[in-house]
Amino acid sequence: MMMELNDYQYENATATLMFSHEEIQERVETLAHEIDAYYEAQGIEEIVLIGVLKGAFVFLADLVRHLKTNVVMDFIQVQSYEGTESTGNVQFLQDVRCDVKGKNLLFVEDIVDTGYTLQEVRTNFQHRGAGDFKLVAMFDKAERRLVDLQADFVGFEIPDKFVIGYGLDFDEKYRQLPFVAELKLK
Numbered sequence: 001m002m003m004e005l006n007d008y009q010y011e012n013a014t015a016t017l018m019f020s021h022e023e024i025q026e027r028v029e030t031l032a033h034e035i036d037a038y039y040e041a042q043g044i045e046e047i048v049l050i051g052v053l054k055g056a057f058v059f060l061a062d063l064v065r066h067l068k069t070n071v072v073m074d075f076i077q078v079q080s081y082e083g084t085e086s087t088g089n090v091q092f093l094q095d096v097r098c099d100v101k102g103k104n105l106l107f108v109e110d111i112v113d114t115g116y117t118l119q120e121v122r123t124n125f126q127h128r129g130a131g132d133f134k135l136v137a138m139f140d141k142a143e144r145r146l147v148d149l150q151a152d153f154v155g156f157e158i159p160d161k162f163v164i165g166y167g168l169d170f171d172e173k174y175r176q177l178p179f180v181a182e183l184k185l186k
């Protein structure tokens with residue numbers, strides 16, 4: 001098989017470039033402006049940014065450095081995936097430390113796929129009396145959605161492909177790639 005220019009070879013997989021580092025950086029900056037504009041229009045001066053670990057850590061780090069809105073940061077870790085399949089079985093591994101009652105929450109997620117994870121998270125935080133629940137996702141596989149969950153801000157909508165890089169993993173690997181690529185197992 002011919003090797004494409006935008007293919008990366010790994011031990012057990014080939015990855016085909018989907019978004020370059022530059023494309024991602026440009027979109028993240030615009031996304032931050034969209035988020036600032038939204039909160040400014042609402043007259044909201046401070047939000048609680050809640051990163052969904054582990055995948056969101058790269059995106060979150062880039063995003064916050066462009067945000068003008070005052071943020072306090074917290075993190076949750078949930079588990080919903082094994083290999084390349086969503087299990088629809090969401091487990092909280094780590095919870096926030098702050099009191100979320102009445103607060104304006106902005107969840108930061110790497111990718112929304114079936115929507116199970118964030119639906120569970122939303123229900124959980126609504127029960128705790130969160131003032132407002134918003135979601136920003138760098139990537140959105142809208143056609144894969146199985147529940148009524150929409151991201152309020154989206155970096156890129158992508159087709160039903162398994163992607164790695166920019167925080168996204170395959171069995172914990174490839175998170176450090178500065179670009180996003182489609183993974184094809186060999």
Ligand code: IMP
Pocket residue numbers: 055080081086109110111112113114115116117118161162163164168169170
């Ligand atoms: P959901 O519950 O099906 O929406 O799955 C969301 C989670 O699945 C994300 O936070 C990711 O951790 C993981 N995930 C979904 N699609 C991909 C992908 O293409 N690559 C890597 N992880 C993914």
Ligand code: MG
Pocket residue numbers: 055081169
């Ligand atoms: Mg993951």
